[in-house]
Amino acid sequence: EDQVTQSPEALRLQEGESSSLNCSYTVSGLRGLFWYRQDPGKGPEFLFTLYSAGEEKEKERLKATLTKKESFLHITAPKPEDSATYLCAVRTHGSSNTGKLIFGQGTTLQVKP
Amino acid sequence: NAGVTQTPKFRVLKTGQSMTLLCAQDMNHEYMYWYRQDPGMGLRLIHYSVGEGTTAKGEVPDGYNVSRLKKQNFLLGLESAAPSQTSVYFCASSYRTTGGWTEAFFGQGTRLTVV
Numbered sequence: 001e002d003q004v005t006q007s008p009e010a011l012r013l014q015e016g017e018s019s020s021l022n023c024s025y026t027v028s029g030l031r032g033l034f035w036y037r038q039d040p041g042k043g044p045e046f047l048f049t050l051y052s053a054g055e056e057k058e059k060e061r062l063k064a065t066l067t068k069k070e071s072f073l074h075i076t077a078p079k080p081e082d083s084a085t086y087l088c089a090v091r092t093h094g095s096s097n098t099g100k101l102i103f104g105q106g107t108t109l110q111v112k113p
Numbered sequence: 114n115a116g117v118t119q120t121p122k123f124r125v126l127k128t129g130q131s132m133t134l135l136c137a138q139d140m141n142h143e144y145m146y147w148y149r150q151d152p153g154m155g156l157r158l159i160h161y162s163v164g165e166g167t168t169a170k171g172e173v174p175d176g177y178n179v180s181r182l183k184k185q186n187f188l189l190g191l192e193s194a195a196p197s198q199t200s201v202y203f204c205a206s207s208y209r210t211t212g213g214w215t216e217a218f219f220g221q222g223t224r225l226t227v228v
Contacts, residue, residue: 004155009153031213031214032213032214034216034217036219041221041222042221042222043117043203043219043220043221043222044156044203044219045219046216046217046218049216087155087156089156089217091214097163098144098161098163098169099144099146099163099207099209099214099217100146100158100161100171101146101156101158101205101217103148103155103156103157104155105153105154105155106155
């Protein structure tokens with residue numbers, strides 16, 4: 001069964017304190033790993049797509065990396081405005097004709113000034 | 114530049130009542146999805162559609178029905194609401210090109226409470 005697990009569930013950081021969020025996956029053929037940001041009361045907002053092991057993408061203070069078993073979202077020198085829930089999702093070979101995504105439970109990040 | 118729009122944003126239902134959630138997208142996407150989000154459970158797929166006139170069951174379809182009569186609209190219906198259907202509902206859309214799939218674009222959500 002395809003599965004996505006995110007850790008930790010919650011993370012509190014001081015402003016400027018770098019850290020990483022983890023997304024582990026067990027799937028039958030990865031066709032894309034997605035990172036989304038979700039603010040309270042809003043819908044998920046797309047951040048990155050990664051397709052193959054070794055791939056990296058960056059956007060401001062965020063950097064996403066991918067291995068054959070997991071992805072990391074590295075947050076460098078975070079600011080309070082980075083506080084949000086970060087969602088990881090995968091698209092698998094089994095959903096190649098439908099585009100369905102399988103989501104992890106999310107990591108809620110709080111950055112204190 | 115609306116993207117994916119969900120109506121309504123909030124709703125309170127009594128057990129046994131029915132309602133329809135509307136999702137509209139203006140990006141001409143073929144594929145549309147309904148998810149529900151519950152604390153600690155992540156987003157779970159209820160139903161999806163791969164094109165106008167087609168629908169299929171997702172991971173948690175029981176108690177819901179859907180229709181895709183027009184390409185831009187995807188409706189989610191609750192025939193007899195139950196407290197277990199209290200959740201936040203998200204609609205999403207995506208499309209596929211010769212190069213592969215795009216990311217999914219999400220609406221702002223509908224918060225439904227069933228009392």
